[in-house]
Amino acid sequence: MSLPFHPHEGDPVPPALRGFARAHADLVELSESPAYLVARQRHPDRRVGLVSGGGSGHEPMHAGFVGAGMLDAVAPGKVFASPHNAQVLGASRAAAGPDGVLHVVKNYTGDRINFGIASERLRFEGVDVRRVLVDDDLATESDETATGRRGTGATVVVEKILGGAADAGLGLDELAELGTRVAGASRSLAVAARAQTSPHTGMPAFELGPYELEYGVGIHGERAQKSITRPSTEDLVDRMLDELTAALPGDGERVLAVVNGLGGTTGLELYGLHDLVSDGLERRGLAIAGRLVGTFVPALDMAGFSLTLTRVTDEWLSWWSAPSDTPAFPRKEIR
Amino acid sequence: MSLPFHPHEGDPVPPALRGFARAHADLVELSESPAYLVARQRHPDRRVGLVSGGGSGHEPMHAGFVGAGMLDAVAPGKVFASPHNAQVLGASRAAAGPDGVLHVVKNYTGDRINFGIASERLRFEGVDVRRVLVDDDLATESDETATGRRGTGATVVVEKILGGAADAGLGLDELAELGTRVAGASRSLAVAARAQTSPHTGMPAFELGPYELEYGVGIHGERAQKSITRPSTEDLVDRMLDELTAALPGDGERVLAVVNGLGGTTGLELYGLHDLVSDGLERRGLAIAGRLVGTFVPALDMAGFSLTLTRVTDEWLSWWSAPSDTPAFPRKEIR
Numbered sequence: 001m002s003l004p005f006h007p008h009e010g011d012p013v014p015p016a017l018r019g020f021a022r023a024h025a026d027l028v029e030l031s032e033s034p035a036y037l038v039a040r041q042r043h044p045d046r047r048v049g050l051v052s053g054g055g056s057g058h059e060p061m062h063a064g065f066v067g068a069g070m071l072d073a074v075a076p077g078k079v080f081a082s083p084h085n086a087q088v089l090g091a092s093r094a095a096a097g098p099d100g101v102l103h104v105v106k107n108y109t110g111d112r113i114n115f116g117i118a119s120e121r122l123r124f125e126g127v128d129v130r131r132v133l134v135d136d137d138l139a140t141e142s143d144e145t146a147t148g149r150r151g152t153g154a155t156v157v158v159e160k161i162l163g164g165a166a167d168a169g170l171g172l173d174e175l176a177e178l179g180t181r182v183a184g185a186s187r188s189l190a191v192a193a194r195a196q197t198s199p200h201t202g203m204p205a206f207e208l209g210p211y212e213l214e215y216g217v218g219i220h221g222e223r224a225q226k227s228i229t230r231p232s233t234e235d236l237v238d239r240m241l242d243e244l245t246a247a248l249p250g251d252g253e254r255v256l257a258v259v260n261g262l263g264g265t266t267g268l269e270l271y272g273l274h275d276l277v278s279d280g281l282e283r284r285g286l287a288i289a290g291r292l293v294g295t296f297v298p299a300l301d302m303a304g305f306s307l308t309l310t311r312v313t314d315e316w317l318s319w320w321s322a323p324s325d326t327p328a329f330p331r332k333e334i335r
Numbered sequence: 336m337s338l339p340f341h342p343h344e345g346d347p348v349p350p351a352l353r354g355f356a357r358a359h360a361d362l363v364e365l366s367e368s369p370a371y372l373v374a375r376q377r378h379p380d381r382r383v384g385l386v387s388g389g390g391s392g393h394e395p396m397h398a399g400f401v402g403a404g405m406l407d408a409v410a411p412g413k414v415f416a417s418p419h420n421a422q423v424l425g426a427s428r429a430a431a432g433p434d435g436v437l438h439v440v441k442n443y444t445g446d447r448i449n450f451g452i453a454s455e456r457l458r459f460e461g462v463d464v465r466r467v468l469v470d471d472d473l474a475t476e477s478d479e480t481a482t483g484r485r486g487t488g489a490t491v492v493v494e495k496i497l498g499g500a501a502d503a504g505l506g507l508d509e510l511a512e513l514g515t516r517v518a519g520a521s522r523s524l525a526v527a528a529r530a531q532t533s534p535h536t537g538m539p540a541f542e543l544g545p546y547e548l549e550y551g552v553g554i555h556g557e558r559a560q561k562s563i564t565r566p567s568t569e570d571l572v573d574r575m576l577d578e579l580t581a582a583l584p585g586d587g588e589r590v591l592a593v594v595n596g597l598g599g600t601t602g603l604e605l606y607g608l609h610d611l612v613s614d615g616l617e618r619r620g621l622a623i624a625g626r627l628v629g630t631f632v633p634a635l636d637m638a639g640f641s642l643t644l645t646r647v648t649d650e651w652l653s654w655w656s657a658p659s660d661t662p663a664f665p666r667k668e669i670r
Contacts, residue, residue, distance in 0.1 A: 004528035004548075004638055005604040008567035016603045019610030023628045059602030079603070193339035197638075202545060210537060213339075232343035264599040264636045267394025268351045268414070269340040275354030293358045295630075301599045301638065303339055303532075 002199050003300065012199070013056045013078055020063055024327045027067045034084065036075045036091035041068040041325070043167035048175055049073065049095030050166055052104040052159060053088060054111050055080040057199075057300045058219060061155060064328025070163035071104075071326070072097075079199050079300075080220040082110030088118035092127065099172045100128030104159055104179060106151025107135035108220075130172055132179030134158050136186040136308065138247050139216025139224060152219050153260045153297045153308035154186035157320070160329065164319025185311045187247050189240045192217040192262060192304030193230065199300070219262070219299040219306075237276040240307050245284055250311045254289040256320065257281065258308035263298035265305050270294065273305060281309075290320050296328065337534050338635065347534070348391045348413055355398055359662045362402045369419060371410045371426035376403040376660070378502035383510055384408065384430030385501055387439040387494060388423060389446050390415040392534075392635045393554060396490060399631075399663025405498035406439075406661070407432075414534050414635075415555040417445030423453035427462070434507045435463030439494055439514060441486025442470040443555075465507055467514030469493050471521040471643060473582050474551025474559060487554050488595045488632045488643035489521035492655070495664065499654025520646045522582050524575045527552040527597060527639030528565065534635070554597070554634040554641075572611040575642050580619055585646045589624040591655065592616065593643040598633035600640050605629065608640060616644075625655050631663065 006012040014035065021030035021037065028037045036053070052062045053075030062074040072095035075087035092101045101122060105115045112133070119129045136154035140147075162179050170178065192214040195204040198221070205221040208214060213236070216224040231239070248255075259274045274293045281288055289312055297306070312320070341347040349370065356365035356372065363372045371388075387397045388410030397409040407430035410422035427436045436457060440450045447468075454464040471489035475482075497514050505513065527549040530539040533556070540556040543549060548571070551559040566574070583590075594609045609628045616623055624647055632641070647655070 003601060003604055004565070005568050005571075005600060005608055005640060007607060008569055012603055012607055015610045016606040019606035019608065019613070019628070022613050023606065023609055023626055056603060057601070059606070064602075230339070233340050234343055236340075263601060264638075265340060266338060266392070266598060266633070266635050267399075268347055268391060268635070269338055271351040271354035271358065271394070272342060272347055273340055273354065274358055275350045278354065278357050291358050293354070298601070300601050300603070303599075303636065305340060 002202055003197050011078060013076060017076065027325065027327060031090060034087040034090045036073055036087050036094065037063055037066050038073045038094045039067045039071065042072055043068060045169040046166045047097045047099040047169060048166050048172050049092065049097045049101045050104065050162055051092050051095050051101055053077065053083045053091065054106050055082060055220065058297055060328035061297045065159055065326050067324065067326030069167055069322060069324025070329055071159055082108065082114045085114040085117035088115050089121055092118060092122055096127050102172060102175050102179065103129065103131045104162065105131055105133055106155055107133050107148055108150065109147065128172055130176035132158060132176060132183060134183045136183060136188045138187045138189050138243060150218060152190060153188040153258055153306045154183060154310060156296050157186055157256055157258060157308060157310050158182045161316050161319045163324060164322030167322060168319065182310060182316060185250055186308060187244050188306050188308040189244055190217050190262065190304060190306035191215050191236065192302050194264060194303035196221055196263060196300035196302040217304060219297060221299060234276060237273060237280055241277065241280045241284065244307060244309050245286065248309055248311055252311045253285060254287050254312055255281065256290040256310040256312050257288050259293045260297050260306045260308065261295035262302040262304035262306065263295065264301040264303040270305065277307060289317055337537055338532050346413060348411060352411065362660065362662060366425060369422040369425045371408055371422050371429065372398055372401050373408045373426065373429045374402045374406065377407055378403060380504040381501045382432045382434040382504060383501050383507050384427065384432045384436045385439065385497055386427050386430050386436055388412065388418045388426065389441050390417060390555065393632055395663035396632045400491065400494050400661050402659065402661030404502055404657060404659025405664055406494055417443065417449045420449040420452035423450050424456055427453055427457055431462050437507060437510050437514065438464065438466045439497065440466055440468055441490055442468050442483055443485065444482065463507055465511035467493060467511055467518060469518045471518060471523045473522045473524050473578060485553060487525060488523040488593050488641045489518060489645060491631050492521055492591055492593060492643060492645050493517045496651050496654045498659060499657030502657060503654065517645065517651060520585055521643060522579050523641050523643040524579055525552050525554065525597065525639060525641035526550050526571065527637050529599060529638035531556055531598060531635035531637040552639060554632060556634060569611060572608060572615055576612065576615045576619065579642060579644050580621065583644055583646055587646045588620060589622050589647055590616065591625040591645040591647050592623050594628045595632050595641045595643065596630035597637040597639035597641065598630065599636040599638035605640060612642060624652055
């Protein structure tokens, strides 16, 4: 068994990458072995190649963010699995700019290891490499584990702001510091009412009753620390905003807000949530300086959503709003 | 019960419209009563207002298609229900150009009636009105009913091509004829592996076993004429392409292909399907002159997909690729 419309046999990722490259042939080029995607265009002032990647099953992340103004290359792993370091190496070689390569890595052990191995090989080849670690998931904040918070919805914010800044000609160290600051100024929380379909069994990856809610769910089907009785959507958003705003570092009044679908959640729900989030942030004295509503960082077909807040500066906003031309991030989607 | 993240009480559509208008305030303006959305910009050469609408639950259709280069206004009904004629009337008054208004109507009885009533009132007010009926759903073709084929995925093709043509300055009669020809050159087929969640019960709208497939499903939860044992995805695409290409009127070799998710189907699946569709059309001697892959005309959170083929001319392609700036159809999504 698998997802309903996966190929009959074999890994669903390679045909999906081919189908993606065929749909967006003017924007991206596919290397099949090792598998990575490279942007066809880059801004003439960009000195650093921006490279990301991670497990598949979160589309449009990351493949949909490859193109002018955002990522120069990505390494897509198997479903919910880190890319092989040879993929990261290939993507980085293809993307390297005169000032080197910046890796944007979500905080998972496998991703850290494989991007790390590729970095060492790149340095051995004389390519300068730095890393930005995205670790925004509030639900995994704990003093008890060394792993730290997971990387989730803020990835899209970090990657877009870095893309704008790279096109403005910032150098490798500046971009690494910027990305780390944007990730540090971001927090996310996710909830699910229905698990994603397991690609292995074709059944829901875990069972939830009709009034249960997984509060603080991960994007790989990691269960949350707690299942709660589903509150009203209004109360749920209030609770999430309370926790997010309490945890958000800094004290500026302006935020970027991302209302992100986890795969099986409708546009009708996401825009209704955005209305609640807008009211809730206003009531808390925060001004939404940029917004993104849609399915950008899903967990296959999970029914759920995440909220991401990033406290922003004017400079970050200018990079957030800068032109881009990628499959999932055409310029006009970004405000 | 309702969908998991709908408001606790009341119609989910009004808050979603507010959340949509807040997210895209630079592109669209919302009238709340009667409810309709109007584009903030239009091409200076456009002489005809393009107006569409229909039941909600199919987002991004139609609200996401409002903006420069596409629709001038839309009337969104309740979930899976026709808009009230007062909404169509308001949208049409707001959108009317010097040459009048063109209604793009999916072929459902309620939509036909309500757009029809609004047309009569507009004519009484001295506004010239024509209608394009979209009726592409091959599964509902029958000599036994007077209703005819339903309108589904081809709506996005008709609306984008009409948008480009309207910006080229075509008049009302020319646009009405063009839209009718595009709709007539389009056929769609849809399948589902899991029903959408019923907004009334919060449960799947109908039950399907793990190996069952609804073949020829509608976008409002209408069951198909047949449930079949799920074939391999490869065999399924072959069967759908056989039926679509056999039914497609005309004899040109160039087609637009839309691989559309019905809501709960992942990007990984849709791009894998696109790879199969691309190979399958090539084997049948057809050239894909334009493509669209993504969730554009869903049925809430149904797990399924539709394929739409439109036999195209060079002129239609130029309008398909013309610039647009709408929430779901920024220019660069279109090729």
